[in-house]
Amino acid sequence: MITVPSSLKTKIQKLRGRKLQARCRFDFSDTSIDNTIIGYSNNKNKISYYSQLYNGKEDVSQKWMSLDGSSKLDGTYHLAPETESGIEKYEMGWWSEDLSGDNGDFKTHKAKAFKKRSFGRYSFGLNINPPSVFVNFTPRQVQEINISFDNARLEYAVDFDVIFYDINNAIIDSHSVVGNSGLKYNTSITPILAICIMELKIKKWNEVHRNAKVAEMYTMISMMISGSDIISLQVIEDRELSDKSLPVGTTASGTCVVEFYNRSRLFDWNNKESRLYNFVRKGVKMFPEIGDGINWIPMGTFYVEEWDIPVQDIVVTATGLDLMASLDDSEYTTSAAITAPNDQTFLIDTNVEWISATLNGTQAVGNTLMMRFT
Numbered sequence: 001m002i003t004v005p006s007s008l009k010t011k012i013q014k015l016r017g018r019k020l021q022a023r024c025r026f027d028f029s030d031t032s033i034d035n036t037i038i039g040y041s042n043n044k045n046k047i048s049y050y051s052q053l054y055n056g057k058e059d060v061s062q063k064w065m066s067l068d069g070s071s072k073l074d075g076t077y078h079l080a081p082e083t084e085s086g087i088e089k090y091e092m093g094w095w096s097e098d099l100s101g102d103n104g105d106f107k108t109h110k111a112k113a114f115k116k117r118s119f120g121r122y123s124f125g126l127n128i129n130p131p132s133v134f135v136n137f138t139p140r141q142v143q144e145i146n147i148s149f150d151n152a153r154l155e156y157a158v159d160f161d162v163i164f165y166d167i168n169n170a171i172i173d174s175h176s177v178v179g180n181s182g183l184k185y186n187t188s189i190t191p192i193l194a195i196c197i198m199e200l201k202i203k204k205w206n207e208v209h210r211n212a213k214v215a216e217m218y219t220m221i222s223m224m225i226s227g228s229d230i231i232s233l234q235v236i237e238d239r240e241l242s243d244k245s246l247p248v249g250t251t252a253s254g255t256c257v258v259e260f261y262n263r264s265r266l267f268d269w270n271n272k273e274s275r276l277y278n279f280v281r282k283g284v285k286m287f288p289e290i291g292d293g294i295n296w297i298p299m300g301t302f303y304v305e306e307w308d309i310p311v312q313d314i315v316v317t318a319t320g321l322d323l324m325a326s327l328d329d330s331e332y333t334t335s336a337a338i339t340a341p342n343d344q345t346f347l348i349d350t351n352v353e354w355i356s357a358t359l360n361g362t363q364a365v366g367n368t369l370m371m372r373f374t
Contacts, residue, residue: 022233023226027285043131045095054218058148061090093215096131100205106130143191150213159204165197231259254322256302286320
């Protein structure tokens with residue numbers, strides 16, 4: 001069952017001005033590579049999920065409650081997910097443990113610590129750096145930066161640095177952003193090869209005395225088609241009702257068909273300048289959603305079975321099947337007898353082969369190679 005927010009139900013029930021929006025995210029990532037991704041940070045809140053930094057979900061699911069005094073008991077704030085099913089269903093991302101200062105800054109400062117000695121105690125300073133979160137992956141090319149902050153609480157980083165490292169932890173490139181005013185930061189950069197680590201260092205937050213919050217930061221090979229670029233989106237679910245009933249155990253298969261504008265010819269097979277070149281292929285994941293622009297309802301996960309990319313048209317059609325429907329394309333043979341091959345014996349006399357070999361200036365005596373001087 002799909003949970004529909006009450007605000008979306010209200011808009012659907014309107015007799016006039018009723019309007020639904022659609023969007024679809026395509027994930028071109030290679031799962032065999034992306035399984036190597038790990039996240040970590042120098043500053044982590046007790047409830048915080050690194051794995052959600054690179055799962056392709058840019059929007060936070062709810063206004064998550066915090067203990068910094070900003071949450072209100074008005075029914076709009078929710079407790080953070082902690083169960084395995086809740087973490088999979090709801091998006092929260094990474095939160096820092098430290099809070100921003102009186103003007104929103106996260107500064108490097110010294111914290112006092114104490115250590116016992118024979119007579120009394122003495123204090124010393126520990127350097128506390130601004131919160132930084134890292135994503136580590138196998139070497140790959142990066143040509144854009146996509147960072148999503150907390151769209152539910154309307155919080156974002158104003159000043160931050162994005163730093164790229166190679167496999168030896170050497171800095172390859174860095175980008176400093178000052179005065180950001182958006183919940184999402186997106187920019188294209190000159191392609192950088194052999195990147196293994198991406199660091200996001202947050203220096204200033206748009207709210208004072210708040211945790212830093214990041215929903216998505218890894219530049220994965222994905223694309224969100226939305227707004228006027230979507231021409232049509234259809235999700236069809238088929239059930240087998242041969243007995244005019246729905247018996248227990250009956251399964252359903254789904255199909256998703258999306259037509260969208262081929263902006264900048266990114267999906268063309270022969271466009272070598274496109275960041276999707278060589279990635280538009282069968283099996284790409286599709287994540288269609290419908291909503292009112294704020295609340296989005298996921299319609300399932302599909303895998304592209306067919307691409308229709310006309311050369312003389314600007315409309316691309318992607319047809320995807322869910323896992324149940326894709327079973328129909330699997331080729332298998334039943335009642336096939338499999339015969340094991342006969343045993344084979346290989347006799348190799350290494351000494352004979354050794355003696356039969358010839359090499360100028362050498363002589364084989366038993367298993368010993370001796371130099372022969374003439």
